[in-house]
Ligand SMILES: *[C@@H]1O[C@H](CO)[C@@H](O)[C@H](O)[C@H]1NC(C)=O
Ligand SMILES: *[C@@H]1O[C@H](CO)[C@@H](O)[C@H](O)[C@H]1NC(C)=O
Ligand SMILES: *[C@@H]1O[C@H](CO)[C@@H](O)[C@H](O)[C@H]1NC(C)=O
């Protein structure tokens with residue numbers, strides 16, 4: 001600790017750092033130093049669970065943004081969640097003056113995000129634990145082929161709780177796809193604060209499913225291979241189409257900032273679009289990110305019931321970001337950004353290529369028309385190009401591909417791709433005809449049940465449509481009867497608009513209005529020339545509602561899944577839909593609880609929370625690794641522009657490769 005205090009931090013120049021830039025390695029070291037000096041005087045046990053940017057006050061960001069070159073950026077602060085001698089600390093560190101701005105001990109329910117180090121230590125404990133070694137031997141398995149994984153334990157109504165994880169183990173011998181070879185029946189409870197095994201269960205003896213067929217590495221697969229896919233080159237003859245100034249991106253008519261956080265992963269901030277007619281940038285999205293990800297498994301038996309993960313708050317989408325592989329995770333024209341998070345000791349940990357940014361030439365049509373009624377045919381077509389910000393978060397068995405895609409037309413398409421390995425349990429069955437009990441999943445291969453489960457992502461979307469004061473509008477399409485025999489038609493539909501005045505009026509059921517409603521965030525203080533309110537609407541691509549009962553513990557904790565849309569007044573401390581301290585939480589601090597205050601949301605700075613759900617009934621194609629399943633939503637301008645904003649778009653240059661001889 002002493003040596004750290006001697007390091008000079010003059011290298012951190014706050015004029016160059018954008019207020020939304022993620023904490024950099026020098027800042028992590030500074031935070032570590034300040035907190036070690038404050039807490040580690042004797043033999044205290046201090047562990048950092050989360051260190052992230054403490055977002056500056058919105059008003060100070062907005063006034064700074066008016067003239068970033070001249071204005072002094074708001075003070076830079078970090079939010080720290082730590083454990084000190086079995087207590088949770090919530091600390092704000094002021095980096096600008098190198099001091100602790102506030103600190104308090106948290107006495108409520110729930111624990112901070114786990115550290116990767118503690119997960120690793122917990123998962124190797126069984127390997128030297130007598131009763132477990134005995135269980136492995138009794139099963140005739142080779143101990144040196146066993147690997148274990150720590151799973152968060154959830155909460156199921158118990159009164160006292162120590163901070164625990166449940167460790168379960170898998171068998172390698174002949175495959176690297178260990179998640180398909182569970183030692184089903186063995187559960188080891190580890191107390192993380194004492195880092196010791198507190199309970200051991202060996203309840204079921206069922207053979208480990210065979211290794212054969214579980215591999216996905218080409219070196220381990222047998223011919224035939226195919227189909228062969230044709231490669232295509234993406235060329236940018238005029239250089240990359242976007243500019244990066246640190247974490248600030250400008251591309252086509254868009255400017256925005258890309259951040260990174262250990263808990264939520266990528267963060268899009270201050271997204272504005274250039275309006276060609278008004279000759280200025282107009283604000284759309286102040287902040288957007290995945291605020292929580294709920295993955296409950298539908299097997300209530302002892303070995304699986306607790307698997308009700310809140311992956312962002314329990315594991316961290318950012319600290320589990322995968323290093324992206326050039327050419328395969330992202331195309332040839334991608335630019336990569338490294339990311340950092342704080343390890344358990346506070347030191348920065350680097351994730352290379354954590355984010356990638358690329359122009360996507362998907363072959364789509366931006367707009368077109370062929371006019372055939374004139375004699376001479378008139379045809380106008382514009383090909384589409386978009387800009388994608390991608391990260392992949394690998395949470396144990398699952399991989400989530402998280403994309404933000406910006407289109408010149410003003411749309412932001414948010415996409416989620418699910419891939420990776422199913423969570424499975426071993427069963428003695430090799431055909432569905434043998435199954436006479438409920439196995440809570442699908443037989444996806446011999447002796448292997450892919451357990452039924454859901455994925456619910458909640459997106460925090462602080463839209464500032466042409467300014468902060470916004471309202472949430474439900475545009476309902478309703479059937480009308482034709483009266484007074486004015487026409488042979490009997491019916492038509494019309495639009496009934498309703499502004500939500502309070503949080504309860506704003507909530508939208510998952511199934512509500514599918515096919516007959518639109519949901520728009522408008523600026524009630526601004527109109528187009530013809531008088532429509534300026535707005536942006538959210539268009540869901542799919543729907544899945546939670547099927548757990550309201551009184552079930554996981555559903556209480558993840559109550560944000562209850563509605564597909566929620567609207568709250570902006571409040572800096574309401575950041576994560578599942579609450580702040582989510583591990584073993586009891587659901588007393590989350591989006592559902594906050595909105596119970598039923599605050600006013602009309603013509604206010606509001607936040608839209610969108611829940612995107614997937615029900616997953618595993619099928620055999622998901623074995624041994626699952627082809628990507630995608631969904632998402634679109635944020636689309638709705639009377640935001642006076643007319644089609646890409647009417648005068650200039651077509652991309654066609655690229656010729658006259659010297660290219662690399663044909664097959
Ligand atoms: C390990 O795998 C090999 C090859 O598949 C097999 O012959 C052997 O029996 C396995 N050993 C154990 C202990 O599972
Ligand atoms: C157990 O696996 C190790 C390699 O991980 C191998 O060296 C050893 O021979 C195996 N033991 C038995 C009894 O198969
Ligand atoms: C902001 O939200 C927190 C948590 O819900 C609450 O305690 C606090 O009172 C809120 N602040 C305001 C100004 O509403």
Ligand SMILES: *[C@@H]1O[C@H](CO)[C@@H](O)[C@H](O)[C@H]1NC(C)=O
Pocket residue numbers: 658659
């Ligand atoms: C490509 O071909 C043109 C004309 O055939 C030639 O002038 C040019 O030098 C070539 N460029 C390269 C990189 O080979």
Ligand SMILES: [Cu+2]
Pocket residue numbers: 418453454455616
């Ligand atoms: Cu799934």
